[in-house]
Amino acid sequence: MSLPTKAVALAAASAVAWSSVALTASALADVFKIDGPPKVAIILFGPKNDGGWSQAFEEARPELEKIIGAKIPVVEKVPEDSSAITPPAERFIQRGYNVIIGTAFGYSDTFKKLSEEHPKVAFLDASGITNGPNLESFYGRTYESQYLCGMAAAAASKTGKLGFVAANPLPVVNWTINAYEMGAKAINPDATLTVVFTGAWNDPVKERAATTALIDQGADVIGQHVDTPTPQIVAQERGVYGTGHHRDLAEFAPKATQCSSVWTWAKFLGPTLESIKAGTWAPSPYGAFPGIKQGGTDIACCGSAVSEDNKKKILAARQDIIDGKNAIFVGPLADRDGKERIAAGATLSDADLWKMDWFIPGVISQK
Incomplete structure (x- = not known):
């Protein structure tokens, strides 16, 4: 993903971008057409075998190749x-490639410039914040899948004391943490979630230290929003459980990992490439924000520590999210300081999601 300073910039810029959505949601995108059949290339931020963010795109590639036939x-x-x-x-x-897919927030400005210099080329950028007539940034509603993993975490926990290793306290992480705790409370109303921020997306040393500290403090399930499987590996070493992020991290810790929030990029990018191929692609001026239904994230669930009864509850909650019956951030909801954040009967807007700088009761973190 990116460095902490850039993560802070993402939070600010995203808040501005999604505030614009709220103000001008009625604007319509124009159809963009490439010349000839789609020739797609991908630029990865990390190594394609990183076990997380970049590998999720690499694993989507074969399916995308089938779709475009190249x-x-x-x-x-x-x-x-x-x-x-x-x-x-x-x-x-x-070399004739007319669809370029990027995979980092820090590509945003460069992709914007490239899209203006190459107006006949389509650009897509995961976790970016810039958009244009031939450029669309996209990110997933990770709070949906992490809510479900929070349910699994509480189901696997014997103490109700959950831990969470996160990179930086910016909105895309904060909504993950809040949703995780909300999912946990759906199983155990007394569940708490202690969070440690490492200040880095990919730092196995800091992640190991954070996970160890949380377990030493009594956490018996470890969630995460960092790029490596280290928290799950440490959880397994220490004989506790965990939930993963980016991919199914049971690959690295099969005894520990009870649920993972997994990217399903082929499900989102497949139809996007098909629309580019058909000449019907209309890039949103505000970017794409797919949920489980559209192919942002989903879950790999559940491990042996989750009972069949709780597994049924998790899968039922997943279906409710897909059917639009559970928007997760619905009022009345106050933060841990008692301030009302969502009024009764209201649903948190996308603009407010991208500005989330608060935590719900039950979340314990650095302030």
Whole structure:
């Protein structure tokens, strides 16, 4: 993903972008058409076998290749710097590739510039915040899948004391933490969630230290919003349970991992590429924000520590989310300081989601 300073910038910029959605939601996007059949290339922020964020895109690639009927080349380990992003993008374009997929917030400005310089090329950027006539950023409603993993965490816990290893306290992480605790309370109303922020998306050393500290403090299930499987590995080493993020982390800790929030990018990008191929793609001026139904995230669930009865409850809750019967952030809801955040009968707007800087009761974290 990105460095802490860029993460803070993401929070601010995203809040502005989604505030615009709330103010001008009636605006319509124009259809964009590429010349010829789609030739797709992917630029990955991390290594394609990182076990998390980048690997989730790599694993979606074969399905996308079937959809467009062509191989999709990949460049990996491209940092969030214009001098690193531009050369591979330009090489692809010079070779006739007309759909470029990026995978980092820090690509936002560079992709915007490239899209303006190459108006006949389609650009897509995961976790980006810039958009245009031929550019669409996209991210998933991770709070949906993490709510369900929170249910699994409480179901597996014997003490009701849950731990969570997170990167940075920005909105996309805060809504994950809040939803996780809300899901946990749906199983155990007395469940608490202690959070440790590492200050980095990918730092196994800090993640190990944070996980160890949480377990030492009594947490018997560890959730996460960081890029490596380290929290799950440590949970298994210490004989407790956990829930993963990005991919099914039972691959790394089969005894510990009871649920994972997993990206389902083929489900979202597949129809997007099909619409580009058909000449009907209309990139949203505010970006795409898919949920479980549209292919943002989903869950891999459940492990042996989750009873069959609780598994049925989790899957029923998943179906409610898909059917629109559970928007999760519905009022009345106050934060842990007693301030009303969502009025009775109201649902939190996307604009307010992207500005989330508060936690619900039961979340214990650095203030």
